[in-house]
Amino acid sequence: MKIAIEHDSSTAPYDQLRQQIIEQVHGGGLIAGTKIPTVRALASELGLAANTVAKAYRALSDQGVIETRGKQGTFIASGADPVQAQAEQAATAFAHRVRSLGYSDSEIVAMVESALRGA
The missing domain is CATH 1.20.5 (Single alpha-helices involved in coiled-coils or other helix-helix interfaces)
Incomplete structure (x- = not known):
């Protein structure tokens, strides 16, 4: 998963993250069943607050793009x-x-x- 957050952008970081994941799903870069990083791991990797990544993940879950499978982790939804x-x-x-x-x-x-x- 390749994500680049532009901190100077007028688009909020959580929305940039959400949009980039959706684009990768639509483009075939992320397919159903692909495990994505934990909130903390991705926040650390991108230099974002964990709450920012969690907000993006909640929005993606609400949209049916990702699904959480308990302790197994978070995956791109079918x-x-x-x-x-x-x-x-x-x-x-x-x-x-x-x-x-x-x-x-x-x-x-x-x-x-x-x-x-x-x-």
Whole structure:
């Protein structure tokens, strides 16, 4: 997740954060099932107050963009299309699993492209 807060902007930091997450979801950069940082972790990373990030997360949750799963954390919510949501969740699980085996993103993409050619 790539977020850049412009502190000199007339748009409030929480709204910048909210808008950027929505843009990444719509652009396919964040897909259903992707775990996002905790409020405290993201606040620390961005140099924001935890309440600012919490406000953005509440707004995103109200909009159905993210969902909190108790102690498991906060995730990008499933979209309106349940089939697409399942595919995105499978892709996310695959990416996490293969990364945990030590493969780079470019190696993972090559594996997927090879698998698609063979399918």
